[in-house]
Amino acid sequence: MVSEVYLRRLEKCGALMKAARLDALLLTKPANMFYLTGDGRLCAYAMITQSGEVALGVPRTDVEDVKALAHFDRIAGFEDEVGMIHSIAHHFDDFGIRRGAIGLEYTYLTQSMMAMVTHPHAKPDDVTVKDCTPIMSELRIVKEAREVASVRAAAKVAEAGMKAAVEFATPGVTESQVAGAAEHALRNAGAEEFWRTYVSSGPRTNIAHGLPTLRKLERGDMVMIDIHPIVSGYSADICRTVCVGKPTADQRAAYTLYLEAQQATIARARAGVGMVELEQTLHGVLKQAGHGDHIFGPPMHGVGIEFEESPLPPGHAFFHGEKAPPPLEANVVIAVGNCGLYLGRWGVRVEDTVVVSADGSEVLTNYPRRL
């Protein structure tokens, strides 16, 4: 992508850094590095100054590859961890940063990674550190047209993956094989990657994070399939619940209710509406039907470079660390239907990726919604 895009993002980033009194960011989270430079990878870092200069550090094996992909001003190849620490010190020196404050990703860095990037041989003593998660969220929350186009492409691929999984979900196959059918289809339909696939069946549809097992599908089982392809660096998020064979009246009623809650929430999504209001809408329909005790997890979340990102309703900080987000704006992308309806013996969930506009929203994942 042309550097102009990154220069614009870096300029906006610099303004937010100035307001937060941060002299630089030291990023190691691939999604954030990808957003600001065009390349995000493991075992690498990006130092971003307030004036928009970018210094990268990558394994020395990767220097040429990164040069072809990233927008940057300086690049250092390191050969090991000691080299990485020294290259960070070198960049601090080059930028003349000897005091002040830098931003680190508190929602990404483990304690031990933190110790590494703030090592006395890396960071000048008089430079303090602060969380820069809110800055990166604010930058990434409203999508540019090119970003929406990529999510749209990922949503098409997600539909192909869901079709393959649903068709494969027959008695005797394992949850893992259903996941495999989805993933194989995602890659063949043009996904370069995908986030972890969730497939659960029977009683396992009642758990919050149903990673696939070797459980074999049985007639009458509910099957919950949640997939997240990545296309051109952007994700889509779709979940469907289907029944193996003919659903019971109870299963049908629960499904219909959840779908009603999800659709009511999507109908409400537009610029100016808050995540809390959307959460209340989805929960409201379920609570109204007496299911206040049968829901778990945030009912919606942002979608972009990551399949779960800002905005999130407040109160779900453990794995996300986000603050309460501002009201939705046009071109925010969210997934609606992330909390399930868990009835004990089984659960249902229907989730779609939706792009918000000034006067409504558009659903990007359109695989049929039926048991």
Place this chain on the structure above:
Amino acid sequence: MVSEVYLRRLEKCGALMKAARLDALLLTKPANMFYLTGDGRLCAYAMITQSGEVALGVPRTDVEDVKALAHFDRIAGFEDEVGMIHSIAHHFDDFGIRRGAIGLEYTYLTQSMMAMVTHPHAKPDDVTVKDCTPIMSELRIVKEAREVASVRAAAKVAEAGMKAAVEFATPGVTESQVAGAAEHALRNAGAEEFWRTYVSSGPRTNIAHGLPTLRKLERGDMVMIDIHPIVSGYSADICRTVCVGKPTADQRAAYTLYLEAQQATIARARAGVGMVELEQTLHGVLKQAGHGDHIFGPPMHGVGIEFEESPLPPGHAFFHGEKAPPPLEANVVIAVGNCGLYLGRWGVRVEDTVVVSADGSEVLTNYPRRL
């Protein structure tokens, strides 16, 4: 699995905790929870006391599922993050832990997760925290017979995945599709899950962490395929490099050299040998041939519940946070061949999972090693 296994592990854990003056562990890393209780999942925690009592906290949706899988003494279902924090406080109270020290996973917890589990409403003020990574590594490093059997099963599945990928690696298909062929075969061969697949081709085989892209394979390309299935909770790790069509003399020479280095290292692995010595063996062959500047990353690492775990050679703490490990013992499982030979235009890597014994080692991943 029978609780006896967990009781034995918990007893050993208690002894290590006592030596480290820790009154309890508060674990959130699924791999560690799985080892000590038989169940590890996202959005959950396990509190382990010195006397081997286990208190779990899981989403309330998951309580019945966990009850059927885990060894535990107490269990709390929570409905959200506030509930989780309060349930932690409740367990502290139940166990009568009001002061002293607890162990946390500094190599797993992000800054924001750390803030959560040490929240004043969760943890008594007079309880201090310390890293318990060394304890969990020491516990998990030597595998029980049942664990080796699971890695062995995963290694068989890995061979099936590699076969599918290598056969699919033909001109015109994408790296992502090669990964898809491998993953699909892993799931059909009995893997319940797999860790992220790495497939790189052509010039991309020169980078350290070659996640798949939409690059299409061309005749003459090197293709590097690194896969990690999970069977019964245990992983295997295999990497092969193949050439699309007939390799050049240079490609053949580099491959032969790397294979020589890898095989020399495997030949050296036995109880009593240190990771540093193995590292020097592998690096030694490559350096001897003038390639000291063409290697990157730790040449070996442990394999078990995680595909990359303890032991690691010292000096690779950034993403692992490990201290230098003791000499190998029988029934330590390692992957040998994790550092590549990176020659600029392309690279090669051959990696196998190996179980160490008193007088040698056994290679568990036996897919043919040829370009």
